[in-house]
Amino acid sequence: MTISPSVRPAGSTAVRTRRRPRLLVAAATLFLIGCLWHWPPNALQYDLRVYVVSAQAFLHGQDIYTAHLAYPKDMALGFTYPPFAALLFAPVALLGTAGGRVLMTLLNASALLAIGIVTLRALRPQWSRYRVAAIGMAIGAAGVALEPVRSTFDLGQVNLILTALLLVDLLGHLPHRFRGVLVGVATGIKLTPGIFIVYLLVTRRYREAATAAAATAGTMVAGAIAMPEASRQFWGVYMFDPSRPGATHFISNQAWRGVFARVAGGIDGIAPYWLLAVVLTCTLGFLAVRRAYERSLVLESVLLAAVVGLLVSPISWTGHWVWALPICAVLVHHTLQARSARRGVLAGLALAWLVTMAFGLPWHSPHLGDKEYTHHGIQLVVGNSYALCGVAVLGLALYGFRRRLTRAA
Structure with missing residues (x-):
C-alpha cells in the first residue's frame, strides 16, 4: 500500500524545524574551527600584538602610545587608536598572546558570518529566517576568498568586527x-x-545621528577618565598625524592620499589635489547615498557611504576594505535582477570587484623599498585598483540614481 504524496508522516515538519537550528550551529562551529585551523594561536597577527602591547601598558599604568618603544622595531608599531580602544582590548591582554589570538580569530569569524546574514536579510527581506541564516552564513564564509578579509584575519585586525557592528546598527536590527x-x-x-x-x-x-554622537562622546569621556594624559596626547597631537599609522605611499594604502602619493612620487605638494579629491568624493558620494536612501535602498546607501569613507580617509589599508564582501554580494544581486540592457555593465563591475579583491591586485604591483614610486602604465592601475573599484561603484551609483529616473537603478 502506498501513501498519497499529499500525506505527510505526523510530526515530520516539527522534526525538520528542530533540526534546522542544529544544522546551522553545526555549520557555524565547523567554520569557526576551520578559521582557528588556518589562523592558529601561534599565527603572527601583527596588529593584534599592537593592541595587546597597548592594553598591557594601560593595565600597568604606562603610556599606551609609547609602550611599543620598549620592543624591537619589528615587534610592535605604535598604537594609533583612541584610548577607549585600549580599554576594550584589556581582556585580550589578560588572556595572553595565544589566548588573545584565539579570541580575535573567533570574533572575526563570527563577525564575518553576521555580515553575510544581515547583508542577505537586506537583499531578501521576504525570505524565512532559516533560509537567510543558512545562505547568509555561506556568503559570509565565502568572504575568506577576499584579500581584505584574509588580511584582517592574518593581522588580527578589528575591521570585520566594526563592519558587523555598523551594519547591525544602520540596517535597523537594534x-x-x-x-x-x-x-x-x-x-x-x-x-x-x-x-x-x-x-x-x-x-x-x-x-x-545624535545618539551616535553622544555614544562617541561617551567613549571619549571613558578614555579620558581612565587615561587623562594619553587622551590629551591623542586628541591634541596624534590624531592630526596621518603618517603615524605607516607610510602614506605604501601599496596597502588604497585611499586617495596613498594614490596621489604614489603617482606624485611623495606627499610633498599633493595636499591641494588630495583635499580637492576629498571634497568632490564627499559631495558626489553623499549625493549618491541620499538618492539611494530615498529609493529605499538602505543597504546600498550604507555601502556607498563606506566607500566614501575608505577613499577620503588619509589611510585605508587593504584590510580596511572588508566592505568588499557586502558590496560584491549587492553587485551580484543587482546583476541578476537587472534588465539585459544594464546587466552587462553591472556584471562587469561585479567581476572587477570580485577579481580585484580575491587576488588582492595591489600586492601584485612592485612595492616595498619605495618601489611604489616607480609605477607606470598598467602598474598604476593594478597598484591603485581598490581605489579605482571604489570610484567605479560611486560613478555607477551616480549615473543610476540620476534625478530624472523615476525608479531605482
Whole structure:
C-alpha cells in the first residue's frame, strides 16, 4: 500500500524545524574551527600584538602610545587608536598572546558570518529566517576568498568586527531607542566609522545621528577618565598625524592620499589635489547615498557611504576594505535582477570587484623599498585598483540614481 504524496508522516515538519537550528550551529562551529585551523594561536597577527602591547601598558599604568618603544622595531608599531580602544582590548591582554589570538580569530569569524546574514536579510527581506541564516552564513564564509578579509584575519585586525557592528546598527536590527549606539562605539574605537554619523545626517536620521554622537562622546569621556594624559596626547597631537599609522605611499594604502602619493612620487605638494579629491568624493558620494536612501535602498546607501569613507580617509589599508564582501554580494544581486540592457555593465563591475579583491591586485604591483614610486602604465592601475573599484561603484551609483529616473537603478 502506498501513501498519497499529499500525506505527510505526523510530526515530520516539527522534526525538520528542530533540526534546522542544529544544522546551522553545526555549520557555524565547523567554520569557526576551520578559521582557528588556518589562523592558529601561534599565527603572527601583527596588529593584534599592537593592541595587546597597548592594553598591557594601560593595565600597568604606562603610556599606551609609547609602550611599543620598549620592543624591537619589528615587534610592535605604535598604537594609533583612541584610548577607549585600549580599554576594550584589556581582556585580550589578560588572556595572553595565544589566548588573545584565539579570541580575535573567533570574533572575526563570527563577525564575518553576521555580515553575510544581515547583508542577505537586506537583499531578501521576504525570505524565512532559516533560509537567510543558512545562505547568509555561506556568503559570509565565502568572504575568506577576499584579500581584505584574509588580511584582517592574518593581522588580527578589528575591521570585520566594526563592519558587523555598523551594519547591525544602520540596517535597523537594534531597538529604535538604541539605534546609533553601535555607530558611536565603533567611532570611539577607530574614528573612521565617524563617516556614518555624517551618513545619518545626510539621510535625515537625526535622532540616530545624535545618539551616535553622544555614544562617541561617551567613549571619549571613558578614555579620558581612565587615561587623562594619553587622551590629551591623542586628541591634541596624534590624531592630526596621518603618517603615524605607516607610510602614506605604501601599496596597502588604497585611499586617495596613498594614490596621489604614489603617482606624485611623495606627499610633498599633493595636499591641494588630495583635499580637492576629498571634497568632490564627499559631495558626489553623499549625493549618491541620499538618492539611494530615498529609493529605499538602505543597504546600498550604507555601502556607498563606506566607500566614501575608505577613499577620503588619509589611510585605508587593504584590510580596511572588508566592505568588499557586502558590496560584491549587492553587485551580484543587482546583476541578476537587472534588465539585459544594464546587466552587462553591472556584471562587469561585479567581476572587477570580485577579481580585484580575491587576488588582492595591489600586492601584485612592485612595492616595498619605495618601489611604489616607480609605477607606470598598467602598474598604476593594478597598484591603485581598490581605489579605482571604489570610484567605479560611486560613478555607477551616480549615473543610476540620476534625478530624472523615476525608479531605482
